[in-house]
Amino acid sequence: MYLQMAWRNIWRNPRRTIIILLAIIIGVWNMIFLGALTRGMEAGMIKNGISTLTGNIQIHHKDYRTDPVVENSMADPGAMEAAIERILPRGARWAGRVRVNAIASNARNSSGVTLVGIDPEREAQVSFIGQAVEQGRYLMPKDMYGIVVGKTLLDKFGTKIGHKLVLMSQDMDREISSRAFRIVGVYRAEMAATEKEFVFVTLPAAQQMLKIDKGISEISIILPDQQDNRRTASALKDEFFDDTYEINTWRELLPILNAYLKLSDGFMLIWYLVVFIAMGFGIVNTTLMAVFERMREFGLLKALGMKPWWIIREVLLESVLLLLMGMAIGNILSFLSISALSGSGIDLSSLAAGAEYVGISRILYPAIYVRDVVIANLVVFVLGLVVSTYPAAKAGRFTPVEALAHT
Amino acid sequence: MHIVECVDINKTYHQGKVEVLALKGVSLAFEKGSFVALAGPSGSGKTTLLNIIGGLDLADSGRVVVDGNAFDKMNRSQRADLRLNKVGFVFQSYNLIPVLSALENVEFVMLLQGLPPAERRKRAKDILDEVGLEDMYDRRPAELSGGQQQRVAVARAIVSNPSIVLADEPTANLDSSTGKGLLEIMKQMNEKKNVTFIFSTHDNMVMDYADRVIYLRDGMVADDRVKR
Numbered sequence: 199m200y201l202q203m204a205w206r207n208i209w210r211n212p213r214r215t216i217i218i219l220l221a222i223i224i225g226v227w228n229m230i231f232l233g234a235l236t237r238g239m240e241a242g243m244i245k246n247g248i249s250t251l252t253g254n255i256q257i258h259h260k261d262y263r264t265d266p267v268v269e270n271s272m273a274d275p276g277a278m279e280a281a282i283e284r285i286l287p288r289g290a291r292w293a294g295r296v297r298v299n300a301i302a303s304n305a306r307n308s309s310g311v312t313l314v315g316i317d318p319e320r321e322a323q324v325s326f327i328g329q330a331v332e333q334g335r336y337l338m339p340k341d342m343y344g345i346v347v348g349k350t351l352l353d354k355f356g357t358k359i360g361h362k363l364v365l366m367s368q369d370m371d372r373e374i375s376s377r378a379f380r381i382v383g384v385y386r387a388e389m390a391a392t393e394k395e396f397v398f399v400t401l402p403a404a405q406q407m408l409k410i411d412k413g414i415s416e417i418s419i420i421l422p423d424q425q426d427n428r429r430t431a432s433a434l435k436d437e438f439f440d441d442t443y444e445i446n447t448w449r450e451l452l453p454i455l456n457a458y459l460k461l462s463d464g465f466m467l468i469w470y471l472v473v474f475i476a477m478g479f480g481i482v483n484t485t486l487m488a489v490f491e492r493m494r495e496f497g498l499l500k501a502l503g504m505k506p507w508w509i510i511r512e513v514l515l516e517s518v519l520l521l522l523m524g525m526a527i528g529n530i531l532s533f534l535s536i537s538a539l540s541g542s543g544i545d546l547s548s549l550a551a552g553a554e555y556v557g558i559s560r561i562l563y564p565a566i567y568v569r570d571v572v573i574a575n576l577v578v579f580v581l582g583l584v585v586s587t588y589p590a591a592k593a594g595r596f597t598p599v600e601a602l603a604h605t
Numbered sequence: 606m607h608i609v610e611c612v613d614i615n616k617t618y619h620q621g622k623v624e625v626l627a628l629k630g631v632s633l634a635f636e637k638g639s640f641v642a643l644a645g646p647s648g649s650g651k652t653t654l655l656n657i658i659g660g661l662d663l664a665d666s667g668r669v670v671v672d673g674n675a676f677d678k679m680n681r682s683q684r685a686d687l688r689l690n691k692v693g694f695v696f697q698s699y700n701l702i703p704v705l706s707a708l709e710n711v712e713f714v715m716l717l718q719g720l721p722p723a724e725r726r727k728r729a730k731d732i733l734d735e736v737g738l739e740d741m742y743d744r745r746p747a748e749l750s751g752g753q754q755q756r757v758a759v760a761r762a763i764v765s766n767p768s769i770v771l772a773d774e775p776t777a778n779l780d781s782s783t784g785k786g787l788l789e790i791m792k793q794m795n796e797k798k799n800v801t802f803i804f805s806t807h808d809n810m811v812m813d814y815a816d817r818v819i820y821l822r823d824g825m826v827a828d829d830r831v832k833r
């Protein structure tokens with residue numbers, strides 16, 4: 199009957215109830231929906247960042263990151279590779295690469311690029327390049343002279359598939375070594391900058407050109423679960439405590455992205471706070487108004503023998519009902535709006551020119567996490583309940599004589 | 606033994622700097638099962654006295670004992686319990702909880718007392734039948750006439766067999782024939798259940814129903830007449 203009473207009291211003034219409900223619905227929806235968009239953007243950025251070439255974890259010669267020259271490659275990665283096979287969790291994938299600065303040139307143009315020597319089969323499991331070739335073909339394991347370039351570079355050079363491209367770089371003997379490759383494939387990437395920067399040849403071709411025998415510049419690891427990053431990295435570090443290698447997670451490898459993600463979390467928090475304050479005020483004011491209008495009634499309840507605590511409980515029960523209703527509608531609305539967008543995503547192409555710099559994908563897919571939804575609901579519920587205690591306590595404090603004299 | 610005893614009750618209201626002496630040394634005793642009218646002009650202290658007897662308000666000095674319980678020695682929560690279990694109230698107006706039906710309003714007190722639903726329901730229906738509202742169980746207060754509302758209030762006041770029922774000008778908002786009807790029902794309940802009724806009024810017709818009339822004037826007992 200208390201529940202019935204609370205329910206009926208809620209609908210005594212439908213307009214007011216709808217105002218409170220709206221505040222709650224907007225609060226919940228805002229948190230879940232905007233949260234999902236932000237998460238989606240973050241996930242896209244991480245995915246781009248990781249799958250471009252970074253991976254979850256990278257291993258280098260200890261000096262490579264400060265001076266990425268061919269001398270700082272890992273001359274004999276055999277032991278390391280064996281250890282990786284042993285340590286990595288199930289489902290993890292890895293690939294070794296040669297990665298050096300080079301100059302690409304044809305008859306008309308030349309440009310600084312990053313030459314990446316890959317094991318075509320392994321690499322396809324680790325980075326975007328396996329699926330990115332749009333014209334021509336991907337590299338074959340035995341391709342000694344094939345090269346895959348980005349569309350933007352291709353256009354810039356005014357060349358096409360089948361034409362030659364000469365790469366120049368410093369080899370192990372500090373000599374300039376050059377090699378003519380034939381363009382076999384053209385890839386597209388999320389970002390034009392990527393297409394302009396990276397050219398791909400096979401690992402043996404790169405090793406031969408740079409005279410580094412079995413040496414590689416880096417090993418990139420993709421983990422099935424983002425949560426494993428730090429654990430796996432430290433397991434690898436324990437294995438190679440002698441400092442020959444440097445082992446980094448993507449957060450260390452992409453400091454700008456990492457900083458941006460932290461900033462984004464901060465912004466989200468501030469935005470939530472603003473919405474909550476608005477929602478909180480809405481609830482407090484409206485509930486307070488309702489309580490004062492019912493002053494006589496609370497006096498009557500007290501005269502009948504209800505204790506202050508019971509009255510507080512009754513008012514809070516009304517708030518709980520409103521909160522649950524608002525949360526239910528807010529959640530449904532959030533899921534509807536998110537699922538409406540998750541099919542095609544939001545096309546940011548028109549903004550892409552600017553967005554690209556920070557690594558935002560062309561198409562934004564909202565990402566919904568159970569944890570975020572639970573937190574959103576919990577926060578709204580707890581906050582709603584907390585702000586309701588003030589009007590509830592007011593209702594509990596009316597003395598019967600005063601309240602009954604009040605008309 | 607008396608069901609209610611007031612000894613030397615004083616009550617002063619402070620309104621800013623002005624002091625209003627609402628009750629000056631009122632001493633009264635009420636027999637169990639009596640049907641007592643508090644009469645007197647407006648401002649004579651009737652409401653104040655009823656509030657103090659019912660434990661809604663505290664006297665500045667003096668003693669009130671209801672069915673052996675002295676209000677002045679109790680805290681708020683104990684007074685609430687005593688009101689819940691020993692005192693029934695009927696006010697002049699706005700007696701009922703607007704969102705509850707007549708039946709639920711009567712049940713409500715028993716709900717607070719923790720009675721099981723089936724028993725609550727049965728007793729509420731019985732008492733509504735007794736006050737002549739057998740067709741009105743599901744009506745909300747807004748759908749009842751003033752007289753019917755007051756009868757629901759009387760039903761609620763007596764349903765859990767309190768020691769006393771206090772009614773502050775219960776007929777003031779009713780026309781005289783409806784008021785008469787209400788008085789008759791109150792009198793009936795008083796006789797049938799031997800519940801003590803103390804009600805205030807300034808209507809001579811209402812006083813005729815009482816078996817004792819206490820006249821208040823300026824916060825003092827001016828006359829105390831037992832009839833029969």
Ligand SMILES: Nc1ncnc2c1ncn2[C@@H]1O[C@H](COP(=O)(O)OP(=O)(O)O)[C@@H](O)[C@H]1O
Pocket residue numbers: 618619620625626627645646647648649650651652653654
């Ligand atoms: N809350 C209050 N504050 C100040 N004065 C009051 C208050 N309640 C009653 N009084 C005064 O106390 C006196 C008695 O009032 P009351 O008991 O209401 O009389 P009655 O019910 O007989 O009309 C009156 O003079 C009234 O003005």
Ligand SMILES: [Mg+2]
Pocket residue numbers: 651652653773
């Ligand atoms: Mg009065």
